[in-house]
Amino acid sequence: MHHDDRIPHFALSPSSGVPLYRQLMEAVRAEVASGRLAEGELLPSVRTVARELEINPMTVSKAWSHLESEGVVERVRGQGMRVASVATDGDPAERRRALLPAARELAARAYQLGLSPEETLAVLGPVLEEMRRD
Amino acid sequence: MTEFPVHVQGLERRYGRKEVLRGVDLDVPAGSVVGLLGRNGEGKTTLLKCLLGLLRPGGGTARVLGRDPWDLDADTKARIGYVPQEVELYGWFSVEETLGYVGSFYPLWNHTFARDTARAWRLDLDARVKTLSRGQLQKLGILLALGHEPELLVLDEPAASLDPSARREFLATVIDHVAELQQTVLFSTHITSDVERIADRVAVLKDGRIRLDEELDTLKTTMKRVRLIGRVDLPRDLSVDGALRVRVRGNEALVSLQHADDALLRQLESTWNARAELHDLNLEDIFLELHHD
Numbered sequence: 001m002h003h004d005d006r007i008p009h010f011a012l013s014p015s016s017g018v019p020l021y022r023q024l025m026e027a028v029r030a031e032v033a034s035g036r037l038a039e040g041e042l043l044p045s046v047r048t049v050a051r052e053l054e055i056n057p058m059t060v061s062k063a064w065s066h067l068e069s070e071g072v073v074e075r076v077r078g079q080g081m082r083v084a085s086v087a088t089d090g091d092p093a094e095r096r097r098a099l100l101p102a103a104r105e106l107a108a109r110a111y112q113l114g115l116s117p118e119e120t121l122a123v124l125g126p127v128l129e130e131m132r133r134d
Numbered sequence: 135m136t137e138f139p140v141h142v143q144g145l146e147r148r149y150g151r152k153e154v155l156r157g158v159d160l161d162v163p164a165g166s167v168v169g170l171l172g173r174n175g176e177g178k179t180t181l182l183k184c185l186l187g188l189l190r191p192g193g194g195t196a197r198v199l200g201r202d203p204w205d206l207d208a209d210t211k212a213r214i215g216y217v218p219q220e221v222e223l224y225g226w227f228s229v230e231e232t233l234g235y236v237g238s239f240y241p242l243w244n245h246t247f248a249r250d251t252a253r254a255w256r257l258d259l260d261a262r263v264k265t266l267s268r269g270q271l272q273k274l275g276i277l278l279a280l281g282h283e284p285e286l287l288v289l290d291e292p293a294a295s296l297d298p299s300a301r302r303e304f305l306a307t308v309i310d311h312v313a314e315l316q317q318t319v320l321f322s323t324h325i326t327s328d329v330e331r332i333a334d335r336v337a338v339l340k341d342g343r344i345r346l347d348e349e350l351d352t353l354k355t356t357m358k359r360v361r362l363i364g365r366v367d368l369p370r371d372l373s374v375d376g377a378l379r380v381r382v383r384g385n386e387a388l389v390s391l392q393h394a395d396d397a398l399l400r401q402l403e404s405t406w407n408a409r410a411e412l413h414d415l416n417l418e419d420i421f422l423e424l425h426h427d
Binding site for chain 1: 332413
């Protein structure tokens with residue numbers, strides 16, 4: 001069964017410098033990481049997502065195919081894409097690597113604000129704590 | 135055979151002494167949705183009309199579905215759908231009569247699709263054409279161009295008269311339909327956000343030539359703005375090879391260019407004794423960078 005109610009989580013900004021298919025991939029990874037998309041669950045169909053988000057279906061296909069080649073989802077014949085088992089508990093090194101782009105962005109922002117590495121970590125620590133409590 | 139549904143080389147067209155197209159090169163791959171972007175008056179409509187055999191080019195070559203557009207046979211014409219900016223139809227016909235009339239010219243007209251889509255787009259089948267708003271007329275125009283399931287769809291500023299959210303919904307419906315039938319689409323627009331949502335390629339027409347013709351994803355991945363922050367004021371004539379645009383203000387320089395990699399950033403940092411940051415550009419940014427002069 002397709003979980004069409006999940007589509008609104010894929011909040012995209014077409015007028016961003018990041019290609020739409022990459023934003024979609026990021027959105028799915030985030031859903032998987034947070035557990036909102038569980039192992040074995042089916043992704044909404046290409047057409048459903050394209051219609052809902054008012055974008056080109058080819059963009060959605062491209063995102064789904066890239067996620068497949070990364071092992072986040074796997075193709076199920078006649079049903080679509082489902083969240084792969086390895087995606088939720090994959091290689092820790094791989095998961096750390098996935099965090100790098102966001103970490104670089106944070107570092108750049110901290111630099112712009114003139115914060116030292118220690119000060120930056122002092123901000124990050126409590127945020128991580130907050131997250132764990134939720 | 136891997137032939138481009140639209141292939142244009144060195145196309146020229148002038149109106150009197152005014153050169154509008156000065157050597158347009160453009161290939162539209164099969165199954166792609168290409169947004170032809172340009173300011174008003176850059177010649178987008180002229181180019182599309184040359185591709186449809188409605189205007190005769192002054193020079194260069196054009197091939198549409200493998201044929202010279204100036205000499206299209208009826209079979210090839212039936213494989214093309216075209217919606218002009220201003221849709222002109224018989225005002226006294228009802229929507230349903232118009233669908234029936236236009237459909238009667240095509241052996242492969244899809245009546246079910248036309249009627250169902252008219253309803254989905256909230257076009258009243260009994261309404262007289264002369265009572266339709268501009269937006270409704272454009273919808274009807276597109277419906278008429280889709281009804282015979284053409285391989286190539288050419289849209290001139292589609293639904294430009296609809297408000298943004300209606301236009302978005304409507305363009306999405308069109309793309310949903312063409313993606314299913316794997317049709318090739320070439321549409322002109324001056325609205326960059328429409329291109330970002332539905333096109334997979336973008337071609338920018340400026341000063342009578344195609345200045346940029348790329349996959350949208352590739353363009354966004356490779357076109358960046360480098361912000362250089364020097365320790366002291368940077369030279370006002372600072373230049374970077376291959377840059378689209380360079381702006382210098384005090385100790386800061388903004389350089390937009392394609393294919394900026396780490397090596398280039400390090401090189402810029404050491405040349406100008408500055409720190410370099412990389413920023414993404416959206417299509418509107420890129421469009422404005424191309425039009426800065």
